[in-house]
Amino acid sequence: MVNRRILGIELRRSVAPWAGFLVAGVALGFLYSFSGPWDKSAEDWTEQWTNAAGWVRSLLNILWPLAIGAGALQGLRDHRSGVGELLASTPRPVLHRALKTLGATAIAVTAGYLLVFAVAAVQVVVNDGYFHLAWVPTLLVGVLGLVAGAWLGIGVGRALPSPLTPPLLALASLVGVTVLTLAGDPASSVGGALPARVSLLSPSMGNVRDVFAIVSDRVSAGQAVWLAGLAATGLLLATALTARRRLLSLLPAVVAAAVALAVLPADRAQDYVFDHAAAELVCQGSICVTRMHEAQLHAGAGQAEEALRLLARLPDHPTAVREVLVGEDEGVRPRSSTEVTATFDDLDLAKKEKLTRRLVAGAGTPTCFSYSKMVTHEDYTKSIRETVARSVAASWFVDSYAPPYPEGSDSYPDAAENNTLAKRTYDSLRALPAGEQLARMSALRSVGLSCQGDQLDALTGGAP
Structure with a gap:
């Protein structure tokens, strides 16, 4: 027409x-x-x-x-x-x-x-x-x-x-x-x-x-x-x-x-x-991810295996990595003494060769805090201390220090102060005998699994 x-x-x-x-x-x-x-x-x-x-x-x-x-x-x-x-x-x-x-x-x-x-x-x-x-x-x-x-x-x-x-x-x-x-x-x-x-x-x-x-x-x-x-x-x-x-x-x-x-x-x-087909787990060795992440499984599997190898130094170390479907704003993710749980965002770091550091943060335990659940200043302070402790733990396992917050960042309040705290904690930890270092890292993992206590206190032995 x-x-x-x-x-x-x-x-x-x-x-x-x-x-x-x-x-x-x-x-x-x-x-x-x-x-x-x-x-x-x-x-x-x-x-x-x-x-x-x-x-x-x-x-x-x-x-x-x-x-x-x-x-x-x-x-x-x-x-x-x-x-x-x-x-x-x-x-x-x-x-x-x-x-x-x-x-x-x-x-x-x-x-x-x-x-x-x-x-x-x-x-x-x-x-x-x-x-x-x-x-x-x-x-x-x-x-x-x-x-x-x-x-x-x-x-x-x-x-x-x-x-x-x-x-x-x-x-x-x-x-x-x-x-x-x-x-x-x-x-x-x-x-x-x-x-x-x-x-x-x-x-x-x-x-x-x-x-x-x-x-x-x-x-x-x-x-x-x-x-x-x-x-x-x-x-x-x-x-x-x-x-x-x-x-x-x-x-x-x-x-x-x-x-x-x-x-x-x-x-x-x-x-x-909910897309159940995309959420089906696909496994390669000791790492299991959703089918939506299957294309990244090859790159992520190697980094996950490296993380498990590093965590094997702990007496109660995990033996597998599994993706869980819990968003940052939905609450804390499931935690297990035998598995390292990772979110979709965590696994995306495989493309940047940063997955290993993320998985060993907190000695292989997920964060105990959710952004949407922090309503008081005390919650925020505890979250910051945990972030510092998890970052120090990751640096200890990979034997390479990295600050918890980007240098010179204006997006995080007190970023420079917290980076200084993390560096001081890392240096103090590395100065201890090897057995004491391992004991404190194991204590941090226990806190991370139970969410009872303070992970930074576990690393410093309760010292201020």
């Missing part, structure tokens, strides 16, 4: 290509220019396929208003050119004329969105990310969201042909998406302000916090219905010539909202499902 030559002209000379460039440019700018979870841990946007789809989707809280604003600007074109009455008098159906604009805009914003995902996907492949197809619905719903937003903008722009329509529509959609996204985020200050079903009407799903969490099929289906209804409303608004038809154009969005609210889960715990 759309002439290819006309569509090509639209893609070259209308607002459509600029909308695609804007989507890609803004998304890549956010991902590369701003500090956030995408460049700090296993939730990096270039580490796993789920992360790539999730982080690009999360940016719809900014990209969706841009798409709507660009669409509204596109919808004003006939009015600005003064050819509305001329085009209305031609025998060609208005739908045929509208489809070229709608099609070009859809192609442009889709290309921009997929370009951002492609940038992430190439790096995921290079990083040996675990391949599966559960991320596809997240990506496709994101594409549908951008197209729906652009089409809705075109429809509103044609229905309300005012120079103020694009900026006001973009601002209103930005506020709306932000409120819905924050209301659906339990970590935000307004989390729970709206029913879960209503908050899921936002095209953005929020930040990626768990590499094993996949958007549930119910959420993807409900959002797809809702966004398809918005796209249909935009299409009808773009072709409506009377006030009555414009009013009827809202019907698809209303029906879609009703259907979506019936499909979307009422419990926020059902927004995501």
Whole structure:
């Protein structure tokens, strides 16, 4: 129904290509220019396929208003050119004329969105990310969201042909998406302000916090219905010539909202499902990791074996390394006298040849503190002392001192003071007889396994 030559002209000379460039440019700018979870841990946007789809989707809280604003600007074109009455008098159906604009805009914003995902996907492949197809619905719903937003903008722009329509529509959609996204985020200050079903009407799903969490099929289906209804409303608004038809154009969005609210889960715990296949343990020798980490097993196995060899100096040494699925903010991880437990973030250090030092920290025991559980100054002080002790233990086992905090870092309060404490503790420990050093390291391990006592006191023998 759309002439290819006309569509090509639209893609070259209308607002459509600029909308695609804007989507890609803004998304890549956010991902590369701003500090956030995408460049700090296993939730990096270039580490796993789920992360790539999730982080690009999360940016719809900014990209969706841009798409709507660009669409509204596109919808004003006939009015600005003064050819509305001329085009209305031609025998060609208005739908045929509208489809070229709608099609070009859809192609442009889709290309921009997929370009951002492609940038992430190439790096995921290079990083040996675990391949599966559960991320596809997240990506496709994101594409549908951008197209729906652009089409809705075109429809509103044609229905309300005012120079103020694009900026006001973009601002209103930005506020709306932000409120819905924050209301659906339990970590935000307004989390729970709206029913879960209503908050899921936002095209953005929020930040990626768990590499094993996949958007549930119910959420993807409900959002797809809702966004398809918005796209249909935009299409009808773009072709409506009377006030009555414009009013009827809202019907698809209303029906879609009703259907979506019936499909979307009422419990926020059902927004995501756990990827059991990715969490299956795969073992090589004495190290067991999840299938999602299988590609790094070869490099990590050698470093894990080295850590176990170093820990074998202890009388109650562990004999295996196992990955556990406990996030930093979920509480302390399981601890075992026979195994060294490692998290996903720990094992990512295998790529940087830093896994051995991490595994022997604390004499092979996990931390006793969780960042989310520290609420008092006393908790923070205990955590700092443990961090210093664990770092000293790691340096002792690998026979190479390294400070617990980066030198010259302004991100950690009292970093220089704590680094000095760690160096003094390490030097004092190394000055003791070999038997006493081993005894104190064994005492530190006992504290780490029971979380009763102070690991730094164990290293210093109770000395101040």
